[in-house]
Amino acid sequence: MKLSLKFSAFFFVFFGCSDPYTKELIDVQQSAMPVLIRNVNVFNGKDSTLLRGQDVLLERNRIKRIAKNLDFDRTEYEVIDGSDHTLIPGLIDAHVHLSGSGAVPWSIVRANMEYNLSAYLFAGITTVYDLGGIASHIEKLSKKVETGEVVGPSVYHTHIPITVKNAHPVPLTQEMLPWPLKSFVNVLSPLLGDVKEIPEEIERYVDRELDYVKIICDQIPPGSPEITYEQLEVAISAAHSLGYKVFVHVGSPENAVMAVSAGADVLAHGVWRGALLPRQADLIASSKVPIIYTLSGFSNVHRIYNGRYAPSNLDTMLVPSEILSPVTGQDGLRVREQNVMNEFFKDVSSKNDFLRSNFQMLMERGATIIVGTDSSLPGTYAGSTYLQELKMLSEFGLSNYQILNGATYLSSRLFLTSPDFGYIAEGMRADLLMLRGNPLEDLNAIADPTFIIKNGQIVNRLVER
Template sequence: MKIFKKLLKIVLSLFGILLLTALILIWIDSRGTGYLKVEKEGAFANNSYLVQNVNVIPMNADTVLTGKTVYIKEGVIENISDKFTVEGVEIIKGDGKFLTPGLIDMHVHVWDEYELGLYLSNGVTAVRNLWGLPMHLRMKEAVNNAEIIAPLFFTTGPKLTGPEYIGDDNLQLRSAEEAKARVIFYKKRGYDFIKTYYGLTPEIFDAVVEQAAASQMDIIAHPSQKVSYNYHFKPQIRSVEHAEDIIQQPLNYVLDTIKLKEVVSDFSASGTTKFCPTLTVYNNIYQILTNDKILDSENLQYMNPLIRKVDSQAQFDRWQDSKRTDRAIVGSIKAQHEFHLKIIREMHEAGVPIICGTDAGIGVTVPGFSIHRELGFYKEAGLTNYEVLKTATYNASGTHAVMENMGSIEKGKIANLLLLNNNPLEDLSALKRPELVFVNGRKINRKQLNSFEEKAKNRKNLVVSGFRYAENLIREK
């Protein structure tokens, strides 16, 4: 008995030391992103401005409103009109530049606060995080309380899977009762949405949908192969993710144009579900296969170091190994990407609302920067510049009721805006380096945005990222 007590004491002491170490490292890391802090008398304190002589791209219509004045009052668009003045408000001279809604990335995986700065630097003023962990609830609270300057932050809970999908990144459901209890728990915890994933059977899936409706939580669906693809077209399911899953599931890995038309027709008939293609993350498989130095590229220096060491490396090894055993794999992946462009084209022509999502934060898909490649693929698929921009603004904001107050430049909308030197309706590359970014009316200039990138580059928070991920295993499993 004495030996047991002694061992228990040692274990508890070690646990205490580990916990203390984790808390110290987390505190140090939070100090590292102090540049995002909103101070009452310091940076980002002001959220009221008058932007004069600016060309407004409202995105609720395919038009440009020339020479307008826009009044941002306490983070909200108060007025859009011809010349007028407001006393006591800082004036920004638009000088004929272009004002657009901020971009929204509807499929990301956020691992630390440094990434929030990367999104802002690339004009992303709202994100939908689809792999929820406890740290994301803290991020959401900090954003909502205006403690940090960051994109508006929305998050699902952990991924809900069927019983056979073992892994620390999955929450396995074994019964309808367990499914309902988990949805209730995530609602209570403060997650915004539910994410369904592989392996959900009809019984379990129905229970998730039923409880999500009762709990007033929208569902984002990564298609489950245990049900038919059109099973996901339910009013509670607000978007279905990933173009590749159309090929892997209803098309059964065949680039079948006839079967695709059936899928597109079902999607269009649903009337309520949007499509989030995430073309960039799949195309990055091709980039891995054709560039054996990709892990050393400058872009990868902006990835979270834990993800770079574990997931980026694993993805690289997997696809390089595949290339060694299957010489045709490079051509196959390229052909599938090109078929994804066809999917986009046909979905768009059928009136299916497309929303922009990158799957950034995993593999070699870099937060923030990747949205410009994603939009470029939609352009390549045949959408006009207006239609492309709509996927990351107006369409995205209409996906969930909690996001309807953004996505366009209208009176009463949140002032999430980009001031651009050139017109993105003529050239999408104008979006890449916004001169000013407004989030909730708080202005960030290009110099500050550049500094956000520099702070995030080659950051040294691998261990603390591991602690944050481990917290999920204790609190959400």
């Protein structure tokens, strides 16, 4: 097991001959002086009303003071004028895969995890939750961000999702990875079998550095094996007894009902594989289990399958053309020549209408919606897809306040009880966006932040947007 992990790590790093990631996206401004933002309106992530005309003092990587008209000596601070701007907590993408490039099997491009991180931060995302990758690789990256060796969002993560034999993500990942990586998918995937052995299996799973557990409850491709209720319930309660929250990947209404009944803490996708019945929607919403809907991920799959995918300006800026071109317009129809991927894309596409109707049923019943993209799926990329997700949530009926609350404060509490991010208050980590105008009135304010601040440092964007 150890050997094959190392072997696969080798290929993850060295696969591919040409490097499409030549662009440098960001760097940080090293400033010895504390930063003072003057006269700015504050959306703290939690409350629906803005705090008007605040002075916000940052010291090292923390928010030190928030008050009106702070007394200060200009020579001691780097002063930023916040007039006509809104300060919001740095955004969280609650569903990412840092070790994916988003490339398709007919044009393989290896992933560059550090590049992915810089793309998130470029787009104002200061925290990401990785929902499936090799824990040791991601942990290494997470530490590099923590020590400042790499500039990027803070990274929280799980390991390769827990599943059952021949179930998602095994078939799809096998098809999407280049040889010889595909041969390791089966070996590396944690597979549950006999219920009696599950608690021990979960203990082994969390015996790595990880922040939460992820379990699959879905059929990709349709008709493939699925975890049983008993397996899921035993696995979740084993994880809980070891102090871990559990994210469950779901597809159908039955999956979602099963997951919340079995004790899931978070649903890693919305319900899309069928139409929710009112009683199912009642049960899911009243469980209060937050849902990371990933609308953009599904919608982009639908577009690629129909030859209608078109990258946004930000995609073109941040994603190498070697990744974008093969899915753009008619070129995307090549997905129909694939096997598992074709079945999955076809399934998502034929059920695209359920996405909106199910979402609205859950929203009307007060379900908690969290912002996440599922980057990097083909069509859905690090950083550049986030605004699309926000706009889809808005178009589907959430208020801007609900969206931004689910992108910051609520998201920061999915698995941590007292996080130091996702909320603007004294003592919190200084992960902030300063936006022209007011995002509670217009989400487009997020498209081009005047300042992105990560760990108290001002992030420079090196590519013109």
